[in-house]
Amino acid sequence: MRILKVMNSLMKRQFFFVICSLIMGGFTILCNVGLLSTSAVLISRAALHPDVLDLMVLIVGVRFFGIFRGVFRYFERILSHDATFRILSSIRQWFYKNFNENYSEKRKFKTGDIYTKIVTDVDKLREFYLRGLYPLIIAILTGVATGLFIASFSINLAWTYGIGYILTGFILPILIYKLNNNFLEEERKLNKSINLMLLDSLKGIIEINIYPLKNEFAEEFNYLSKRLTHIQKKKNLINIFGTNLNSLMGTILMGLALIIAAPLVINGELEGIYYAMLPLTVIASLEALIPMNMVMYKFKETYESGENIFAVIESSHINNSNEFEKIQNYDLSVKNLSIYDNDTDAFIINNLSFELPYKKKVAIVGVSGSGKSTILKALLGFIKYREGEILIGGEYYKNMSIDDIREAFTAIEQNPYVFNTTIKENLLIAKKEASESEILSLLDKFEILDLIKNNEKGLDTLLGQFGYNISGGEKQRLMLVRALLKPSEILLLDEPTSNLDIELEEKIVKAIHEEIHNKSCIWVTHRLVQMDKFHEIIVLDKGQVMERGTHKELIDNKGMYYKLWNLQNDYLHL
Ligand SMILES: Nc1ncnc2c1ncn2[C@@H]1O[C@H](COP(=O)(O)OP(=O)(O)OP(=O)(O)O)[C@@H](O)[C@H]1O
Ligand SMILES: [Mg+2]
Secondary structure (H helix, E strand, O other): OHHHHHHHHHHHHHHHHHHHHHHHHHHHHHHHHHHHHHHHHHHHHHHOOOOHHHHHHHHHHHHHHHHHHHHHHHHHHHHHHHHHHHHHHHHHHHHHHHHHHHOOOOOOOOHHHHHHHHHHHHHHHOHHHHHHHHHHHHHHHHHHHHHHHHHOOOHHHHHHHHHHHHHHHHHHHHHHHHHHHHHHHHHHHHHHHHHHHHHHHHHOHHHHHHOOOHHHHHHHHHHHHHHHHHHHHHHHHHHHHHHHHHHHHHHHHHHHHHHHHHHHHHOOOOOHHHOOHHHHHHHHHHHHHOOHHHHHHHHHHHHHHHHHHHHHHOOOOOOOOOOOOOOOOOOEEEEEEEEEOOOOOOEEEEEEEEEEOOOOEEEEEEOOOOOHHHHHHHHOOOOOOOEEEEEEOOEEHHHOOHHHHHHHEEEEOOOOOOOOOEHHHHHHOOOOOOOHHHHHHHHHHOOOHHHHHOOOOHHHOEOOHHHOOOOHHHHHHHHHHHHHHOOOOEEEEEOOOOOOOHHHHHHHHHHHHHHOOOOEEEEEOOOOOOHHHOOEEEEEEOOEEEEEEOHHHHHHHOOHHHHHHHHHHHHHOO
16 A cells, blocks of 8 residues: 555654554553453452452552543543644645646546545545554554453463454454445445536536436436435445444353353362453453454555545656756757557657747647647646657756746646636736736736726626636636736747637737747647747647648648638638
8 A cells, every 4th residue: 555655654753642642542441451350350359248458459440440541541532633633634735745746637537536536535544543553453452461361360261252352353344344345335436426416517507507407417316315325224234233243242252251260260260259350351352342343444445545646646757856957948849759548548649849949939730639738738747648758958857846847837728727716816826926017017918907997896806716707708818917927938828819809819919929029938729810920830630740830831831731721711701
């Protein structure tokens, strides 16, 4: 379990608390054993009417164990929970650091799926120590200590106790777990489907109502809920059966202790006052086995959560050592880059090479699905590539820190994300120290200042979830302002003007070129606007370069680009 390596290394800092809580946990159970056994001896001895002074030690013993059981339990709870939450907090920090640095796009994951992983899987890890490992260690320690204690009275009883203890605490829980396993698997799948469905129905509320999907959703939801209830009933039945079997085993063991110890008392090998003590010792020690039913689940859960977490943060090409090369300059170079679909092994980008010297501009054009956005994501380190290299300033990506790489770029995604906060806060994420006048002048340049002026809250206007409060074109222009605020040297634009009308698009494209004349730029576009401004245009089809050159060269070539150009012009002149 590779997650355990991580957790153990994070736990080292909490080692003291963990050891203390284990010791306290062990002592709690032993106090319980001590309480019941001294009580048994006390009652047995009292029955013989001894001098009250003879009972003093036992009375003190009963009081001692009674009081200290509570004290140890209290400290065990405080220390173990404290350590657990400290570990959880370290795991969360470790996860977010790795998630941000090593996240590479997993095309088969749904967003909701990743969200569930981040929230629930990380949380589940906290239970590993509290409900998995600690109870196991305490159960083993208690079993050994009680076994040795019983052995000092009767070896036969110690053996019987040992076998019964292992059967109740270890074999039975494994059997119950195996019985439950199939149901657990199905329960997990159903829970996941219900969560994803809920998320879908919230995000797609408009579509669900436009296309008459309401009934289908409700029916499917009902079916899944019923199935889940059915599975949970069965699971609970098995668990109740397991718990009762556990109690039954305790009673059987107690009976066996009485049967085995009786001849010893008759033969005079065991003093009569200890006769009641042995079965009570046995039953008291079984307290340590109560949490054992959960241990297997916790181990499995931890393994699965660990794998889920690694599936999200598995590094792509990223250097995990701490020795990074610094960025020397901003010449970008892509050499023989190939990106494959992990599931089908078909290529998405095939053997792509191009150079982007600092301050030059490259356009990537091509039909939908030809791999344009994929190239930009690979440059930003969000997509794994199996073959080829990307270099920045002559240095390989794999030798650089992903943070340094991403700092060199500013980008607009094809579907950029707007945070559910104000315009100002959405823009300031690009440059914290940007002044209001700098922001306003860019907003003016990108024809979006009116939006701020017409709103009484100005820059403090809320954008709403996914930017619902503004139009698609306004959102694009805001995103342009955000991207250009970031003081990075290479700009990646993925169809940044696709939602604008033709007239506005001309203006905005011109404004972008003015703003970026001192930066490098890769611009993905369907619309061929002001293409003579690019030093190179790469024409992509199905992940392969079909043509490349300047606008003039490609027009003269009369190839694919020329066809696209003519199609667009014919369409515009219709
Ligand atoms: N999330 C995804 N899951 C699976 N396959 C994907 C995903 N995103 C893209 N692809 C596939 O990768 C290929 C390239 O996609 P990409 O998004 O790079 O195309 P594009 O050229 O940007 O298209 P468009 O012009 O429509 O934006 C396509 O065949 C597409 O189906
Ligand atoms: Mg795209």
